[in-house]
Amino acid sequence: MLGVIYSLPLANKEVSYMYIRRFKAIRVLAIGITALCTLFTAEASAKLQVVTTFSQDASIVSAIGAGFIEVVSLTNGLQDPHAVEPKPSLAAHLNRADLLIVNGQQMELAWLPAALAAVGNPRIQEGGEGYLNASAGVRLIPYTTEELEGTQFVPFLDKDSNHHQIGNHHFWLDPANGLIIARNVYRKLAEIDPANDWIYKLNYESFTARLTEKMKDWDALMVMFRGVKIVSYHRDWIYLTNRHGLEIVAYIEPRETIPPSAGDAARLIKLVKDEDIPLILISPWQPQRASREIARQSGAKVLSLPSAVDSRLGTRDYIQLFDVIYTQLSRALFGTQIGTQS
Numbered sequence: 001m002l003g004v005i006y007s008l009p010l011a012n013k014e015v016s017y018m019y020i021r022r023f024k025a026i027r028v029l030a031i032g033i034t035a036l037c038t039l040f041t042a043e044a045s046a047k048l049q050v051v052t053t054f055s056q057d058a059s060i061v062s063a064i065g066a067g068f069i070e071v072v073s074l075t076n077g078l079q080d081p082h083a084v085e086p087k088p089s090l091a092a093h094l095n096r097a098d099l100l101i102v103n104g105q106q107m108e109l110a111w112l113p114a115a116l117a118a119v120g121n122p123r124i125q126e127g128g129e130g131y132l133n134a135s136a137g138v139r140l141i142p143y144t145t146e147e148l149e150g151t152q153f154v155p156f157l158d159k160d161s162n163h164h165q166i167g168n169h170h171f172w173l174d175p176a177n178g179l180i181i182a183r184n185v186y187r188k189l190a191e192i193d194p195a196n197d198w199i200y201k202l203n204y205e206s207f208t209a210r211l212t213e214k215m216k217d218w219d220a221l222m223v224m225f226r227g228v229k230i231v232s233y234h235r236d237w238i239y240l241t242n243r244h245g246l247e248i249v250a251y252i253e254p255r256e257t258i259p260p261s262a263g264d265a266a267r268l269i270k271l272v273k274d275e276d277i278p279l280i281l282i283s284p285w286q287p288q289r290a291s292r293e294i295a296r297q298s299g300a301k302v303l304s305l306p307s308a309v310d311s312r313l314g315t316r317d318y319i320q321l322f323d324v325i326y327t328q329l330s331r332a333l334f335g336t337q338i339g340t341q342s
């Protein structure tokens, strides 16, 4: 018993040392947590403010800058990308931005230059450190002179040749171009925020690996539709159809953004009938009536495919967008029996 009593102080001493060690450890941990909290608070407030003109670029930059940036898209996936109604919030977002990502190829011509001229943020002006043209390095499909005549894009025509200062601006609709956009975005983030380059690189590699893997499935799915002829309302699906060897034989819009006349519609109905074209492609932001009427009178089907992130259920990011596009497109092509004819 004595021994036990005697031994108690010793035991207590050990216990108290243990507590002191634990207390010190807890204090160190607490200091560490406080420091981390301070750091994270500082980082949260110091997150790069990224503004994109369109939702597909918002999706790509969100994937690469995850956790280190805050992203706002100036448009949603259902708006006509050529003609955006400027809102007061647009200037506020641009004034706060550290980085502006534009689609380029004059897609934003009708609204962005005026908005940029009105904001006092030199960093995100064209040529500034915080300005990125997503189309850099993309192999663009050229517009012909006829396709742009009478449109807002005339100032970018080279009258002496077909080498215009503008290429088809719907290039994000080939997922392979998504890889180029992602590379542009990664390089720009690393340039303006080199301290976090390593994390941007990891995210970039993860995004491109996922997209590349998906592209194998999508390409395999589309192989059987090579050579199928279709009609498209706008010149937006040509990157996708070129990728998979589908042929767009006509556009419902006679020229970029110009709606068809009654004569154009009559010619198209005849063409669709004569060539037995099974499918007309449109996007949700385009006027639906003309296409549906041409389809009704010619016997073709109309398929409205989402062309932008967040334009339809299940299209919350760039990869999901293509999952929906390919699912719906392949189903529609199967539905026209084309897949079983060869």
Ligand SMILES: [Zn+2]
Residues within 6 Å of the ligand: 082, 169, 170, 234, 235, 236, 256, 257
């Ligand atoms: Zn267009």
